[in-house]
Amino acid sequence: MSTATIEPGTAPLKAADFRSDQEVRWCPGCGDYAILNAFAAVLPKIGVRKENIAVVSGIGCSSRFPYYMDTYGFHGIHGRAPAIATGLKATRPELQVWVVTGDGDGLSIGGNHLIHALRRNADIKILLFNNRIYGLTKGQYSPTSEVGKRTASSPYGSVERPFNPLALALAAEATFVARSVDVYKDHLQGVLTRAAQHRGSAFVEIYQNCNIFNDGAFSSITERELRETNNIQIEHDQPLVFGAKGARKGLRRKGGSGPIEVVDLPEGADTSAILRHDETAQDQGLAYSLSHLEPPSYPAPIGVFRCVDLPTFEDRIWGQIKDAQEKKPGANLASLLERGDVWEVGEDGKIEELAG
């Protein structure tokens, strides 16, 4: 079942058409503004009518998102957005359903719903704004906060090892897994467009700065002077190379099969051992290894880690229903009730067994 799209000849919509009249209430300077703008900019381009889009969220700063979009929206309760979205998508496969969640909402209280939504391959696009902190509750460490993080609830430093959201999504076998960054406007729009086009469970981690409680959490990759050395844009069927002109580097496996290492690629260097990215790979080994790379030893990969085509949850549900309706046409109340052993008591009290 395909998502209902705009008929040809309809006046094109603009980003502003997707924005509601509600006043946006995030802190000034919050990374969420950039993501909201990117999202609103992408929607007119994907060709889906706005009444056919639903944005579902849980609780947290990011979860205010639906109120700011002039689409259908459901602001749920903490952690449950993927489950709400699953119910909606199963009921109405023709809708395009987005989930907006955060690292606390999606990975802590709602972790179970997230992994099950991904494993089922429901066609839901889940955007996880990762700021590595609880913002709305005023600055506690989150499931993605680094060990040693000092927060209101961890004054001596967090003793918990963080989740790697991409590794989790890959392990749950989401059919689309990607990462982008709030301030990388073009890249973010590109990734959101790819997520919109994907049919199946799409998981997008977006590094998002919380300038109040965790300012600069991603500065090691977003600072202008570090961007080229600390990021690697991974692209399908392209070599994994990065770095400024004249200081190119590449990723390869040590000794051909060992851990990933960074190698310098001077002009004319042999690139045959440099890894190539394959987002369609059945074996998720490389994607998993990539998901764990981070500065200072490695560049942080951004882009689409995995994109494979598998039947969706809702297609399978409605496929079974369609088959049953073809095999048993004319289902009505009488056929519903007269199942099993049925007998009739006549006006004279005589009993006759009817074929059940």
Add this chain to the structure above:
Amino acid sequence: MATESMETQPPQHVETVERVVVRFAGDSGDGIQLTGNQFTTTAAVAGNDLATLPDFPAEIRAPAGTLPGVSGFQMSFSSFDIHTAGDQADVLVAFNPAALKVNLRDLRPNGMLVLNQDAFSGKNLEKAGYTSNPIEDGSLDGYQTFAIPVTTLTRKALHDKGLSSRDVDRCKNFFVLGLLFHLYQRSDETTVRWLSKHLKRKDLADGNLTALKAGRAYGEATEAFQVTYQVEPAPFEPGVYRNVMGNSALALGLVAASLRSGRPLVFSGYPITPASTVLHELARYKEYGVVTLQSEDEIAAMTSSLGAAFGGALAVTATSGPGLALKGEAMGLGVMTELPVVICDIQRAGPSTGMPTKVEQADLLQAMWGRHGEAPMPIVACSSPGDCFMTALEAARIALKYMVPVILLSDGYIASASEPWKLPDESELPRIPVNLITAANNGEYMPYKRDSKTLARSWALPGTPGLEHRIGGIEKEDVTGDVSYDPQNHQRMTTIRQEKINGIANDIPEAEVDGPASGRLLILGWGSTRGPIAGAIRRKRTEGKQVSWVHLRHLNPFPRNLGDVLRKFERVLIPEMNMGQLEKLIRMDFLIEPVGLHKVQGKPFLSQEIAEKIDELLEV
């Protein structure tokens, strides 16, 4: 029928009885439920009224021959209108010593005891805790005991069938079934048809049929059984009937509500005893467009139902007490977003895991108040297996008409108990209006604008151009649905949500009194106590005592005349399988002092227990 062969056999005396209670008991692998169901269907087709009560062990397959492994099935059939599977058994069939040990206390004095003698030896006796063989030690003298070598006789009958010895022994329940068919003059027809339709292995179907006939022949030939019994058909209204279990009727009612409302049924549930069979049943109805989701947990079951309701479905979830507790926060979201969802709670003995396969009615107050904040919800309750159908329709009607989550209370007793059920005609089913809106008045859509009579908000489905809107758990401004923290608005919205529920009282039938409208004693019941109360009242009225009765389907809000009805009686007795939950609500709402009768033993009331309480109250 048995009459044909009786001509060639020694004549046996035929005694006509009005009602018989039979209990089958054995290992959970002995085919007890199957035997019981065959006997039940045959009695139904013979025109008896009947009621069944299965008693499953909590373990799927406890070690064979042990007390925890005993599975039971009690059924009562009669020539008059009955409501329960009976207080005491007239006949107990025990396939092994453990089954005898667990069930003997429920057999009436001088009742008939049919035992598989082959199983009463060494190990089995030991496992059941017998130090001597009860068949031989005289401890069963107070009963008409028939110790029959069922295993040996079945093996003999099937020796030339080419079945494995394991398969042969699996046929022994049909030997006993055949014997009982003889004793109660039943035809084989229904069972023969069932065997050919449901057993894929023809050799096993044939084996079972041979065992069935051998059992009947044994009953006819042996001189042990001097008497056979006849139970005349009960007077039934003309119509088409089937035997139905509560959870099946509930599922049927939900699908019927989908057909009547034109809204697709989307069911989301997490497996939990004794609610899982609602999911099983609905998963079969794909040709009716029913979507079933087996959710990852109870919270997801509730929240995905809300997602489905947002999308325009008749959304339903089913659970038991522990699951209802987990759903609490999400139910509050349903109250806030004013979406139609039916939440079925098939109650079981709690708290915590409690006794999962045993019955209790102790979730009424959880249903009333088990949410944070002011979060009122309508509550309806099923009172018998067949009644689950109409109660499901009523829950759906209220949910869709009033745009509100509704709790339907059933319990582990009626969930798997069965009774003959007259199939309703389409014209008897309620019309179920829905509040769909397809275009906004004067341009802008107002999601919290209400119907002035029902106070229901409209239902604008995603996909409808021009009605894009956002709902959510944050308090919303009256009419516009914008996020609002305005103090007066929250007061107003809280009041509206309560008034909407209160107003449903004008849209449900008034409480009807069975018996005189005033007097010394009224019994007020709800849920599955209907059967035992009916039995108790029947007995007392036969004795000439005057007892009136009201049985509630609607528990929130109550029928609008309930207070007036109750005040016309000197005493109000409320039997409940809890510690007095309806009693508290009645006291609170009407400032009267009811008398409670409480039972929390994992078993339904016996009619006798209620009858004794009636006597006690009428004597004072």
